[in-house]
Amino acid sequence: MIMACTAAVEETVHMHLEEQVRFLNDRDNKLKDLILEIQKQEEEHLDYAQRNMNANAGVKFIKYIVSVATEIVIFLSTWGDNIRMKHDLEFMRE
Numbered sequence: 001m002i003m004a005c006t007a008a009v010e011e012t013v014h015m016h017l018e019e020q021v022r023f024l025n026d027r028d029n030k031l032k033d034l035i036l037e038i039q040k041q042e043e044e045h046l047d048y049a050q051r052n053m054n055a056n057a058g059v060k061f062i063k064y065i066v067s068v069a070t071e072i073v074i075f076l077s078t079w080g081d082n083i084r085m086k087h088d089l090e091f092m093r094e
């Protein structure tokens with residue numbers, strides 16, 4: 001269960017780090033590089049959790065719940081900025 005929780009949090013955080021890197025590209029390359037460094041460390045945590053996680057149905061369900069909870073916490077902690085940034089990225093793509 002600990003590995004499932006770790007994998008859920010790491011996967012969710014990775015998705016947000018990817019969005020931040022895309023958003024910062026050519027806007028603030030210094031901050032982008034810092035996030036890329038953090039991302040490297042976080043990938044180790046994710047790899048470790050995925051390698052050591054038991055992937056039965058119960059664990060997958062807990063992982064899903066933790067992923068949703070992590071999304072909610074990120075939304076609340078950024079006051080929705082993460083959603084606005086994602087929207088801006090999609091708008092820039094069009």
Ligand SMILES: [Fe+2]
Nearest residue numbers: 010041042045
């Ligand atoms: Fe981590």
